[in-house]
Amino acid sequence: MDVRLNYAPCGYVSITHEGIVADVNQTFLDMMGYRQEDVVQKHFETLMSTANKLMFHSYFYPYINLDGHVEELLIRLKNSRGESVPFILNGRKSEREGREWLDCVLVQVGKRIDYEMELRLANKQIEKAYWEKDQALAELQHIYAEIERKQTELMEINTVLLELSNTDKLTGLKNRRFFQEKLEEELKLYSQTGIPFSLFMLDIDHFKRVNDTWGHAYGDEVLFDVASVLQTHAREGDIVARYGGEEFVMLLSRTKASEAKVCADRIRRAVSDFSWKEDGVTISIGIMTATDALEDNEATLLEQADQALYASKENGRNRVTHYEDLKLQGSPHS
Incomplete structure (x- = not known):
């Protein structure tokens, strides 16, 4: 045998048509741990398991007889230690010296199988990683959705808390703090635009x-009912608030003195005409309308509205007094 073929980087086995090994190179012997006399003149199938013999008969012989060659047949052969060694076999039929020979080249695929197993394992790990990533993303999306839901709940709670902090518990009207904030905003708008607004101070x-006569429980009912009447007869955009005790305030944007008097008297009559369970209930109202002479100070506006309210009380109650009317009559009450 040619030296180069004898030590080629793959196994070489030449068998007769009957399957007897006629020649074998040293590379194959070294890979399998055999001596030449262990293989040559032996039937090639002695190196195979029963399953491989069946495959050899059902695939190798039919195809090489039909096509004259076989390519990439995966076959396992037993080495000298009885271990199964996988090979890729390429075979070709030829004639030499009037005889038919089957020349086979065998490439050991142990490394390849290891690589394939590593690739399969890597693919499984990648698939697992992608699955875990998808699971993590799904969980993250769930967490984000939960965070958004909690944020929405928190905003709703904050809105409720803000509303509660601005609401009088007994009457359901806005409270004094809310009213003072709105009054500051209205004064700021007035200083910028000069658009008038009016303020009512109302007292039961x-x-x-x-x-003292009917008890505090009935007194609370009166406060609630007066608040309801005020809210019902207030115009859209008017601010109605409980200022403290039996005292209420109203803030009317874009309202001149003449308009404020008409509106106040309508509210006064609505309270007086209400169907009270006990003695009739009435209210007195003091009005102040922002003018050019007004100092940029909510305390001044409240003080002057309070003086007008005091005048309504002094003049018999159940009436409306505008601060400007007091100025026409002389110095207002302090």
Whole structure:
């Protein structure tokens, strides 16, 4: 045998048509741990398991007899230690010296199988990593959705808390703090635009007598009912608030003095005409309208509205007084 073929980087086995090994190179012997006499003149199938013999008969012989060659047949052969060694076999039929020979080249695929197993394992790991990533993304999306839901709930709670912090518990009207904030905003707008606005201070007449005569529970009912009347007869955009005790305030944007008087008198009559369970209840109202002479100070506006309210009380109650009317009559009450 040619030296180069004898030590080629792959196994070489030449067998007869009957399957007897006629020649073998040293590379194959070294790979399998055999001596030449262990293989040559032996039947090639002695190196195979029963399953491989069946495959050899059902695939190798039919195809090489039909096509004259076989390519990439995966076959396992037993080495000298009885271990199964995988090979890729390429075979070709030829004639030499009037005889038919089957020349086979065998490339050991142990490394390849290891690589394939590593690739399969890597693919499984990649698939697992992608699955875990998808799971993590799904969980992250769930967490984000939960965070958004909690944020929405928190915003709703904050809105409710803000509303509660701005609301009088007994009457359901806005409270004094909310009113003062709106009054500051209205004064700022007035200083920028000069658009007038008016302020009402309203007080329930003889409220102490109501409590003393009918009890505080009925007094609370009166406060609630007066608040309802004020809210019902207020115009859209008007601010109605409980200022403290039996005292209420209203803030009317874009309202001149003449308009404020008409609106106040309508509210006064609505309270007086209400169907009270006990003695009739009335209110007194003091009005102040922002003018050019007004200092940029909510305290001044409140003080002057309070003076007008005091005048309504002094003049018989159940009436409306505008601060400007007091100025026409002389110095207002302090």
